[in-house]
Amino acid sequence: MSTPCNVxxxxxxxxxxxxxxxxxxxxxxTPAVIRAVISNRADAYGLERARQAGIETRFLDHKSYADRESFDAALIQAIDGFNADLVLLAGFMRILSADFVRHYQGRLLNIHPSLLPKYKGLHTHQRALEAGDAEHGCSVHFVTEELDGGPLVVQAAIPVESDDTPETLAQRVHVQEHVIYPLAMRWFAEGRVRLGEQGATLDGELLPASGHSYRT
Known part of the structure; x- marks a missing residue:
């Protein structure tokens, strides 16, 4: 087994x-090991999921800090206490400071519910429907200082059905999120995915701008 990758x-x-x-x-x-789950909300059910799996948890209340930078500094201290090799954003509803993003450059991933670069930000399913898109999906990307703008690792696409609502579309996209995020975590833990000067690489080869395309 390879050296553990602390997540x-x-x-x-x-x-x-x-x-x-x-x-x-x-x-x-896989060498991936989830060492801790950290939330900025005490009532986040994900903390209970972590406890049930025997994973350490931390709660940091962003309202207890004077500003974004001081909260992010405390968050860095908490993360680094677990010797993190990889940090995954999984529905973390905070805009991260530039210092935080730079600290974890090349080892910070996010999952976003659209086929980036389309629909950065919120309300992605509604926006895809309003645009009349034939397909929609989700993306895993390295986090940079540009919101939802870092190099893409992997995307999954699904067809948009004529009777889709934002809710039905979200449900089907979630299914794909649950496939490609573990995939990206495993690739990183195995040393297959890295962030290079030109962008994201898989097995040493530069990935296309859209990342690796995953289709069921």
């Missing part, structure tokens, strides 16, 4: 992507 997951809510990450490690031959 810390940041959440703010129910943690469905966290659960997919946890489930993907059961019996799997």
């Amino acid at each position: 810390v997951v940041l959440i703010s809510g129910s943690g469905s992507n966290l659960q997919a990450l946890i489930d993907s490690l059961a019996g799997a031959d």
Whole structure:
């Protein structure tokens, strides 16, 4: 087995992507180990998911800090206490400071519910429907200082059905999120995915701007 890859997951809510990450490690031959789950909300159900899986948890209340920078500094201290090799954003509803992003450059991933670069930000499913898109999906990307703008690792696309609503589309996209985020975590832990000067690489080859395309 390779050297363990210590993973810390940041959440703010129910943690469905966290659960997919946890489930993907059961019996799997992977160096990825989730060392801790950290939330800025005490009532985030994802903390309970982590406890049930025997994973350490931390709660940092952003309202207890004077500004974004001081909260992020405390968050860095907490993450680094677990010797994190990889930090995963899984529904962490905070805009991160430039200092935080730079500190974890090349080892900070996020999952976003759209086929980036389309629909950065919020309300992605509604926006895809309003645009009349034929397909929609989700993306895993390295985090940079540009919101939802870092190099893409992997995307999954699904067809948009004529009777889709934002809710039905979200449900189907979630299914794909739960496939590609564990995949990206495993690739990183195995040393297959890295962030280079030109962008994201997989097995030493530069990935296309859209990342690796995953289709069921």
